[in-house]
Amino acid sequence: MxxxxxxxxxxxxxxxxxxxxxxxxxxxxxxxxxxxxxxxxxxxxxxxxxxxxxxxxxxxxxxxxxxxxxxxxxxxxxxxxxxAARPGHRLRLAVTPLAVNPVVAARLARARAGNPRLEVSLHTCGRDQAVAMVAEGRADLGLADGLAAPSDPLRLLDAGPMTAVGVSEEELVVALPAGHPLAGRAALALADLVDARWLQTPLCPLARLRDLVGDGFPVGLDYQGDNVHTVLNLVAAGHGLTLLPASALSGAAAAGLPLAAPRLVHRVELLHGALPPGPAADLAAVLSG
Incomplete structure (x- = not known):
């Protein structure tokens, strides 16, 4: 065809x-x-x-x-x-909303300190779009995040040959209002929360939770944005629960309890195609640790 x-x-x-x-x-x-x-x-x-x-x-x-x-x-x-391209010092990174955690931000700072000429722009997008942008050459590197079992790779869109390297894995917490009846527990299991109201948000798709545990997870409010502060304010006001990496709740009004079961982590992966020697390859090496 x-x-x-x-x-x-x-x-x-x-x-x-x-x-x-x-x-x-x-x-x-x-x-x-x-x-x-x-x-x-x-x-x-x-x-x-x-x-x-x-x-x-x-x-x-x-x-x-x-x-x-x-x-x-x-x-x-x-x-x-x-x-065939000549290496450039202006790099574009396609990043998903929760991919730039404290570990990634610190490594990015280290890379920029080691190369003062390096100019980096971040483009926030969904995971499939991040993969497509890297595959199509619209981004030099990508950073994608998502839920995964410890050490398991993310489920990424098939866009041909592409390297995906684990950058960080972080504890997941259930975000809930500070005065919630469950807020005093040491940890929570998803199976105990299937009847609770949840936020429907791209940061934590409920379809993924239903794949893991089964039916349930009624929608308390549908928010199709990716602003973490907005999500946490909605949680704190009682609109629904959600899952987030622990670092996202630093200083937030909402409470966060560790997820005890199933055993999941918040994983960030670095995405790139073939990288000739140059700033992009150097940045990839620093980001991947």
Whole structure:
């Protein structure tokens, strides 16, 4: 399949409109229609219904493959260009909201002290986006965080060859209001909290907790931002519980009790492609400890 045709198909399906896809891609609407027709002719199947514009069953199956395929192609292009690029002192890091913990921040400071010319910018994003940015060359390095069993790697988006190195593992705590009935315990188990109200937040997706323990974890409030202070203020006000790394609760109004079971940690991993000698490789070495 021609990747250009596949890109056009994905764009039309995302917009549900040939004209909107044409505007985004810089084509005429007629050219977009011809490209979709060419892809359908190649596969011998209709991929899009026209009124309304939505994928057929075959189109939905193709969409499941299209994203990873196009990402791998962009990653391959970026990897080749990265290998040929001259090292630069301006580095961009794609970081997930809880990845820059005290350990990472201290190592970053040490790297900058060792190279005064080093300029670093941090771009906060979700975990899949961080992986994609590194794979596509839009970020020199990535830092991703998440829940994991001790020493287990994070579950990352498959974006082709990429190095993922553990940077830190930290104790997880259950964040709850200071006056909560359970606040006096020494530790808590998730199985004992399935009926408690929880915050639905990207910092601690409830679907992950349900995978670990089973059904439950009713939503007290849905917050789709990633500001840790906002989350802690919501917890302190009684809107719901959440799981956070222990360092995130330093000085917070909310209380934090260690998670006793299941045995989980908050893990941070450094992500990068092939790194020629230079500032990016030096920074990666310091961050990975």
């Amino acid at each position: 021609d990747p250009h045709l596949l890109t056009t198909f994905v764009t039309v399906a995302r917009h549900g409109s040939f004209s909107a896809a044409a505007a985004e891609l810089g084509y005429t609407q007629s050219a977009v229609s011809q490209q979709i027709a060419a892809l359908e002719a190649d596969l011998g199947l209709p991929l899009l219904l026209r009124r309304p514009v939505e994928p057929t069953e075959a189109g939905r199956r193709l969409l499941e493959h299209a994203g990873p395929l196009l990402l791998r192609l962009r990653a391959a292009r970026a990897d080749v260009l990265r290998a």
